Amino acid sequence: MNTVSSFNRRDFLRLSGVTCSGLILGFSAEAETSSPENFNPDVFLTLEPSGTIHIYAHRSEMGTGIRTVLPMVVADELGADWDDVDIRQATGDKKFGSQNTDGSRSIWKFFDRMRTAGATAGFLLNQAAAARWNVDPSTCRRDASHVIHKASGKRIAFKELVGEAAKLPLPKADELTFKAPEERTYIGKGKKVVDFADMVSGKAVFGADIRLPNMLFAVVERSPVLGAKWKDFDKEAPLKVKGVNQVVTITPYKAPHAFQALGGIAVLADHTHAAIKGREKLNTQWGTSEHDHYDSDAYRDELLATAEKEGTVVRHKGDYKEAIKGLTTHSASYYTPHLLHQPMEPPVATADFKDGRCIVWAPTQNPQAAQDAVAAALEIPASQVTVHVTLLGGGFGRKSKPDYVAEAALLSQKVGRPVQVVWTREDDIQHDYFHSVAALKLEAGLDKKGYPEAWSMRTVFPSISSTFAEGVVQASAGEMGLGFSDLPFDVPHILCENGPAPAHVRIGWLRSVANIQHAFAIHSFVDELAAKAGIDPLAYLNRVIGRDRKIDLKAEGADYPNYGAPLEKYPVDTARLKHVLNTAAKDADWGRQLPVGQGQGIAVHRSFLSYIAIAVRVRVLGRKVVIEQVDLAIDCGLAVHPERIRSQMEGSVVFGISLAMMGKATMKNGAVDQSNFHDAPVARITDAKTKINVTLVQSEAPPGGVGEPGVPPFAPALCNAIFAATGKRVRSLPIKEHDLSEA
Amino acid sequence: MTTLTIDGHVVETDEKDMPLLWFLRDKLQKTGTRFGCGKGLCGTCTVLVDNHAVRSCQFPVFALDGKKVTTIEGLSEHGDHPLQKAWQEKNVPQCGYCQGGQILSAVALLNSDPNPTDEAIDNAMVGNICRCGTYGRIREAIKSVQGGSQ
Structure with a gap:
């Protein structure tokens, strides 16, 4: 007592x-x-x-x-x-x-x-x-x-x-x-x-802080492989754990999984600790799944092979195949692994189902989708579902997907009491909506000075659409518009293709989404071309972006959604792109003499209607990469809240450090290998020692996004700096898997 | 029976292996101490035990007999500890979820080393993950109260 x-x-x-x-x-x-x-x-x-x-x-x-x-x-x-x-x-x-x-x-x-x-x-x-x-x-x-x-x-x-x-x-x-x-x-x-x-005083109310009378805490055992159902589990053993109240099942989802509860076995208890301990006693036997053979290392080779073959054309300007004939070419392939969201607050939700109505408290990015997901799960009208939104302990896209909210609602309906579903960190990592693994193949035909006359690229990755419809293997137009079909370079012949890739895990959107792989590949590749031409990367980039203009992507063969915004109000403006590029370069004192082992790299990327350039200076010691300096310039139009924009930029760089240096999730036999921060690390204070210098371009242009666009240019800027320091080109992430000591 | 002091209140319990984190959150309804990993890897659940920063997910209640526990809720009466004020002044938080643990790690640091070097700050704070990436501002906030804490 x-x-x-x-x-x-x-x-x-x-x-x-x-x-x-x-x-x-x-x-x-x-x-x-x-x-x-x-x-x-x-x-x-x-x-x-x-x-x-x-x-x-x-x-x-x-x-x-x-x-x-x-x-x-x-x-x-x-x-x-x-x-x-x-x-x-x-x-x-x-x-x-x-x-x-x-x-x-x-x-x-x-x-x-x-x-x-x-x-x-x-x-x-x-x-x-x-x-x-x-x-x-x-x-x-x-x-x-x-x-x-x-x-x-x-x-x-x-x-x-x-x-x-x-x-x-x-x-x-x-x-x-x-x-x-x-x-x-x-x-x-x-x-x-x-x-x-x-x-700062502990009073803020996040998802797990809701306490209702008579509430039970639940943890759920879900299949380690997507789509497998349980064959058997021990119904009695968890009940022997002090505090465990009952064990109930959640019916597995019907494909496509979308935002449905995955299904599984829930252990409900008077407190979270008992629920966690009780779950350990379930001894669940899982059946088979069509994804049992998914091996992400083997899949990497498959994606890279697909990127060698012709795909579906998503943009064609000029006549690439004709133009490439007779030109000197350079090509390279890039790879980025599955990535994890890992918000500090794992998914959690509380539901109280009573008399045909359900009240939910959840840290959700999308309360309307949560309302719909709960209504569908409980088979009640959405009007009978109220979703209260708590503060979110990080979201990064994970909490746009209310599967965990549906779980809480289903359990409350089943047991007739308020229920809080708590996801452990292991649950979060192993049942994420993963950022898509991706392979890209790029090729350029070069003029006599080494500038591209013709540019082609293929991107291959399981689409987010696979989460919402079965059998999807092509990317959506939306995904193609994330830093791929909107290539802002002044090249006469451009060919962009998308190759097929089936999904074997739940695919979701992570902060900046497909811009991650596209920006990494494109801005690394242009740096390769500059190096091949023997031209300073900054000068080369300015020339490749070309004259000041608002790019007419439709005329250049792309069906470009522009993040859902009108192009008249939010054009793709190369003057603004170059301005942030040159601002970051100036802040970085670009081109200065550096000691041996150090290098500068730069990348500029438009996404979410904002323009961001990042210059990075690194020192490479054997396998160790030390980030010495980061200069970021952003033009997001009107800066409504400058201090929060700066904080988002600083955070985006640290998010970029995580994904570039160490981020990845791998799967063997369909199941995720990683489980917690020891084997799925993210940046700590020691990984982000340098001050991040942010310059906000003054502008009265309509305001653009700031939550995500700081992320994409970081990884290529860093890898370009590593190349400048070592001569070693990093074409796959994370960087920590490369031995940079051998040039 | 275990007797411990939590934020100035004497608490007696016969809970044994329940980690302090869940004891605080689910038994005492003190939810300011937050769950991040359950393995002592992320520092989100940090509390002070006799003025040392510890991960409350790793400490069973029975091990705390006679100890004095301070959570972020009990650090100051009005949320006005110098570090809590510095955190606001320097606009440190983004989502805010990890910041209670961050502040308590910083309190423990300044208790033992009122004027820490950058390296000492890194060593004291390396166990606290912030996925929003507020590290630069955490460092600034700590430096702004060097010598000024308690």
Whole structure:
């Protein structure tokens, strides 16, 4: 028996669904904000007569600061005093538009929407104030939660106007006016992230922090090989572990697996430790699977062989095959392994199924997909599923896939009690939606000076589409648009192909997705060509990118999705690409004399509508690679929150260090070899000793993404630096598997 | 029966091999101490035991009889320990999940070495993984309170 003193207040707060952090988990928020006394001009925004301004954060917080940044945009346009703002995390609800927090699109997709929310409320508050003063609303401005009459300086607080503003008809879109850049108070300057105080004091509420009365903790044994079903397991032994409550099964998924629970055997207990110990006693015997023979080392050879054969053309400019005749050629193959997400918080979810309804609390990047996945699993309407979003202890794409949420819901339905499903680190690593293993073959036909006249490349990797449909072997247009078909080089003849590759594990998207393999291969290969031509890589790159222009990819033979954004608003602009390239080079003091054993490398890549160049200086000592200097330049258009953009860039470089130096997952007999951080390491503080210098290009261009685009250029910049230091070309990752001491 | 002090509260328990991590989280509902790997590899679950940083996933409760445990929730009453303040001032956290463990490792470091060199910081912090990659700012935050902690 435990004798526990005075944690009661905290317990009460948790059990009632409201936490110290201000993250509202209950239904009270909905009820409060729909009160008739309130002014609710937009789904994102409610002003109370008390003066409190509630702004809904509808995107998931996993470290970008988005829970602060988008509400900050509303508050700026509204003219709100930041101290009056209360941020509420939205549940999954289509009224907010897409809540799928991936693809680095929260800002570019919702910047204008948030400004509209603020401007709409502001328009009505101006009208209400103007009516009181009998003046023209256009003679009023707003600041610090007040409407101010410009000429007289008269002021009135928003809270005094709530009742009147609420009665006014909503303005038409063309009636709204927006602040000029110089009038902005928060945009471009930023506010302190609202969750910091809770994050550093342990009060922040992540997925595993939900505690409900009568809740059981569950861990699930899943098949080590995708698609195998259990033949037998020991139903009794786990029950002998103190604290274990019951053992139940989760029906295996029906292909395609998509976001379904994988299925398996769940051990439910009074606490997590008992559930983990109980699972160890299951002694499960697994049946066979069509993926039993998957061996990722053998598959590497298969992919590289496929990359030698003609594939499906995804872009053709000029006439590559004709042009290549008679030219000197250079070719190379590149390989990147499966990669893991490894968020510090492994997947976890809590569900409470009762009377045909299911309430879920989950660290999910996509609460609407979680809602749909739970509804499908339980065979209830989505309207009967409520998904509360906690903070995410890292996401990186893993928590876009709500299989773990479906598990919690299924178990709660089955046992009739609230259930929290906890994934151990081993579960996380062995049942990931893996970043795709990939092989690329590149070939260039060179002019007399060594510049490419003709450029071809083939990419081969199991597609993310294999997660959603059986038998898919070709990549999607979306994947081809991730740094492949959008090759921004000024080469007369370009041929891009995709070769077939079946999937043998669950394939998913990892931070920056197929840009990882494409940027690695392309920006390494162009460095090879520069070396072959005996030309400085920076000068060579500038020349290959070519004259200032907005590339018409359609005219150049590519069906380019541009991350779902219009090309007119977000063109592929070579001037911006070269500008970040030359900025990073300048910051790096490119071309300086270096001691023996050191080298500089550079790469520039556009992805997620932003332009990023990274210059790396390394020192190579035998097998040891020491990163001495990193200079990153980013042009993401308007920098809405500069400090969070810098933090994303620093984090992207460290993510890049992990994947370039040590990242990989391998499979034998269909099962994942790695299990925890000892054999699936990620960068530690000692791997990231150097300060990462970030330069933000000042721009009023529409804002682009920042969560992912810092990742792709890092690995090629690093490998190019290793080449400069050692003469050794790294054509496969991770770097730690190469012996760099033999040039 | 094991008696230990957790964030100033005396706790008695007959739990034996349950790791302190799960005892805190699931028995005491003190969820500020977080799970990362369960094998002492990542440092996420770090707490102070008699002012030394330890991985709570590796310490069974029975081994803590008579010990004083400090979690991130008990480090200061109002979240205003110099390192907690420095962490906010330097905008260290991204997702925030590992930061409680990071801060407690830093507290232990500064307790034993108020003016650590870069190398000492690396040695003290190498056991704490941050997948968001906030290492540079962690280093800056620690340096900003050198000599100023407790």
